[in-house]
Amino acid sequence: MTPSATPAYRRLSVEERRSQLLDAALGLFAHRAPEDVSLDDVAEAAGVSRPLVYRYFPGGKQQLYEAALRSAAEELQQCFDEAREGPLLPRLSRALDRYLAFVDQHDAGFSALLQGGSVVETSRTTAIVDGVRRSAAEHIYQHLGITGAGPRLRMTVRMWITAVEAASLIWLDEDKQPPAGELRDWLVDQFVAVLTVTAARDPQTAALVGALAEDGRD
Amino acid sequence: MTPSATPAYRRLSVEERRSQLLDAALGLFAHRAPEDVSLDDVAEAAGVSRPLVYRYFPGGKQQLYEAALRSAAEELQQCFDEAREGPLLPRLSRALDRYLAFVDQHDAGFSALLQGGSVVETSRTTAIVDGVRRSAAEHIYQHLGITGAGPRLRMTVRMWITAVEAASLIWLDEDKQPPAGELRDWLVDQFVAVLTVTAARDPQTAALVGALAEDGRD
Numbered sequence: 001m002t003p004s005a006t007p008a009y010r011r012l013s014v015e016e017r018r019s020q021l022l023d024a025a026l027g028l029f030a031h032r033a034p035e036d037v038s039l040d041d042v043a044e045a046a047g048v049s050r051p052l053v054y055r056y057f058p059g060g061k062q063q064l065y066e067a068a069l070r071s072a073a074e075e076l077q078q079c080f081d082e083a084r085e086g087p088l089l090p091r092l093s094r095a096l097d098r099y100l101a102f103v104d105q106h107d108a109g110f111s112a113l114l115q116g117g118s119v120v121e122t123s124r125t126t127a128i129v130d131g132v133r134r135s136a137a138e139h140i141y142q143h144l145g146i147t148g149a150g151p152r153l154r155m156t157v158r159m160w161i162t163a164v165e166a167a168s169l170i171w172l173d174e175d176k177q178p179p180a181g182e183l184r185d186w187l188v189d190q191f192v193a194v195l196t197v198t199a200a201r202d203p204q205t206a207a208l209v210g211a212l213a214e215d216g217r218d
Numbered sequence: 219m220t221p222s223a224t225p226a227y228r229r230l231s232v233e234e235r236r237s238q239l240l241d242a243a244l245g246l247f248a249h250r251a252p253e254d255v256s257l258d259d260v261a262e263a264a265g266v267s268r269p270l271v272y273r274y275f276p277g278g279k280q281q282l283y284e285a286a287l288r289s290a291a292e293e294l295q296q297c298f299d300e301a302r303e304g305p306l307l308p309r310l311s312r313a314l315d316r317y318l319a320f321v322d323q324h325d326a327g328f329s330a331l332l333q334g335g336s337v338v339e340t341s342r343t344t345a346i347v348d349g350v351r352r353s354a355a356e357h358i359y360q361h362l363g364i365t366g367a368g369p370r371l372r373m374t375v376r377m378w379i380t381a382v383e384a385a386s387l388i389w390l391d392e393d394k395q396p397p398a399g400e401l402r403d404w405l406v407d408q409f410v411a412v413l414t415v416t417a418a419r420d421p422q423t424a425a426l427v428g429a430l431a432e433d434g435r436d
Binding site: 151152154155158159160162163165166167170171174177178182186189190193194196197198200201 | 372378383389392395404408418
């Protein structure tokens, strides 16, 4: 297959082509561990030649994987976007619904990334994942109306985010049981429960738990 | 430095020498990221020559790191050993005290390992860490007197174990604040809180939470 045989080659802009290749890669990384995806697979899925993939990603699979990961991280962070209006816990529920839909779609790729030990995992990929975690925490503080979260509250929120990740991995392992809606409610209830435990040790969190209880009564 | 110049070389058995090198390596990995430890450093810390380190670990740093990690994993699993007598939550507290002392001692090495993205992280090192997590869960089930933990209870226990790991990393990041004793009580209270949330959805966990409440009254 040569470029001239496929006119579509010339019709796409550089950005469009790049985005097409990333989509193809993400589709493959979603259902297989990164080490099981070759550049040939990506070229085939995108309907292009292997040299073309290399032209866009001269660093080979590692570069393609990191670019795909960055693109997935952006998509994941969009799950957290939620209007700051209405009761707080339903907002968290809606964000979790979108997050679980993302986990559902990205499946094996999501597991491989978070479980570590992948041959394509580096300090850069870890930094991308940590960025998503930080972004999740920031969204939570913003919705809760907190500007300077103290150490107890921060630790609680970060522990809960980690627990949500663990739950997602187990959920994928267990054929997505319980159904996403049940898992979401369970995670929201855990959020309130761990905040309540921290409230007994931290005035900032205690005020927050009080506000959440008020909020639920509106 | 030649072997004949240091008579101690011949006095140690193969096992003793191996164990001496592992101890030296663990001491270094505890306070620096694995990528910042060279075989020269290990040789120097153990007071032996670099070729000797290579003779015991012909696979170089990767092999030494994995052996040191396995040795640390065994030590960590010993933290979970606790007599099956007396009230349950104080048993959990004592195990957590030992665990936090381990985290305190192993510091940077513990962080590097769990945070991932280390150049020496492989699917083998990940499997060692997962083995410790499984062992922690098994110990919890044994103390709770549960033989066939259902999916809800398993997910809850695994989420809590992950949250404890996250708390340990944050704790190291935040200059070991709050003091270990306070962190331990906080983690135990979270354990009860998340079990209680699950109890509303799962009869097995509900029975357990009931038993824990009875247990506390003894």
